[in-house]
Amino acid sequence: MMNAQQVLQQFQATGVQTCFHGRHIDPQIYAGLDGTNWRLKDYEARGGYEALRKILDPLTGGLTQDQVIATVKESALRGRGGAGFPTGLKWSFMPRQFPGQKYLVCNSDEGEPGTCKDRDILHYNPHIVIEGMIIAAYAMGISVGYNYIHGEIFQTYERFEEALEEARAAGYLGDNILSSKFSFQLHAFHGFGAYICGEETALLESLEGKKGQPRFKPPFPASFGLYGKPTTINNTETFAAVPWIIRNGGQAYLEKGKPNNGGTKIFSVSGDVELPGNYEIPLGTPFSKLLELCGGVKGGRKLKAVIPGGSSAPVLPADIMMDCTMDYDSIAKAGSMLGSGAVIVMDETRDMVESLLRLSYFYMHESCGQCTPCREGTGWLWRVVDRIQNGRGKPSDIELLNSVADNIQGRTICALGDAAAMPVRAMLKHFKHEFEAKIARSSAQLDQPRDIVPAGARA
């Protein structure tokens, strides 16, 4: 008879559907993975830790800190966590001569609905993140780092701990790495269910053992970060891109993508496609190509809309989306954002009011409550969308939604407020008729007190 753990084991993902499907284009981070080859020796067989050896090479003199940062700048690598901030520039902000402790933090708190790329990196190729972090630490003269991992992917956290042990045993982590003068200690930390901790300053608070409530920025973490010390935070995928850049040069990376948008990027495609999963493709690849890799819209139906960068990104209708290429600039020009690279696909049968209802519930649920416009506004948005969806909307509700969104956007400590407001405005901009139609069908008889219930309770 099976014990509970064996029972559960049967239902665990193997990565075949999401990552080892062979439908990436020119992958760098996911290249050569099969689910069994995540260990140190496998990573080394793929050329792993060569970038670190190159930097610390005693024969050639290696690379200086400035050379590493210049290479990353040249690569035009932009932050993969959502904001797309140039990584080399961020690294150059770090006060390298600062006399006290400095910290390096990896943001693996992937919780943006639609995003599941960092999980597959950490689970199937953990050493690429470790190597990227060691290189970053070297470049900025940092001796201690943490990887903050989403609590929900606990098995991945445990695997990362194992990978850290391997790296320590092999002399890649710890004191005098590869017999050089450079030392770096790296540890793993796990969250426990709070979307807001993906915001970098909330993450730092959480790492300090507190509630994850965002801090005002500025000061940015580069000057006031973990325990008040200068700190650099990057996304998992950002660090994972670094070893390739060091091995092959900044120019080569830049050329993989397009100007100002260097390299490959992993897109997590979910929703109405035949083959949901993670797809690593060069930045600048047409959206139509990505859709083709995913087997097209599910059931041969027509594409209706796409949320191109995680649930916080404004939705785009099919015709606009089909003209976009997948890179920061193209998506921004179309009126949305590339964000975390979570592409949520919706077919012609989808109800936009219902979709927005679920997202509004999410932002209300995850608001940390510090700022009044966000705390009150997200609840308000949810209640109004709920009543429109459930036949009790009023004609004035559309204007009301817009004005509540207006009152949140730009008036809060962190970008969660904007993330809650932007989808509402975009849905109203592109699919107003669906809201109006529901409101027109609202009937007076329904106008009786009714308990409002959490989103999933009425699917």
Added chain:
Amino acid sequence: MNVTEAMKARFDREVAKYPADQKQSAVMACLAIVQQEHGHLTLEAEKEVADHLGMPPIAVHEVSTFYNMYNQQPVGRYKLNVCTNLPCQLRGGGVALHHLEQRLGVEMGGTTADGCFTLQQSECLGACADAPVMLVNDRTMCSFMTNDKLDQLVEGLRKAE
């Protein structure tokens, strides 16, 4: 006593990751360890964690109530968290939740009379392409959970008793 010596040994491995004057950083990991052992948190257990880390009990309680995965109340032997956020909803997350409601005879948020299962919905688990997905007892992700697989899982766990 809630916190055994074995648990304290695990706490100390967490504490060792942080600067000596920043033991508090280990609080989330310590609470997760307590929950793994006892199923849920109590004020007494939080107090023991607080003493171990040298922080005020109220600061520990603030943490345990802020994060979604800490159980403030007893839960069934298996806590099932089904993601119903939009990307999952588009691929049957809601269907999975409702199937379980019927199969287990409890509403979302409830615990079966035999204390075996607690059923909850959850926000994005970070495994959206595996939808429908479900997290069991905070630590094990179950992917592509069609109704058949949900039935198998429930049966399997009941038999594994």
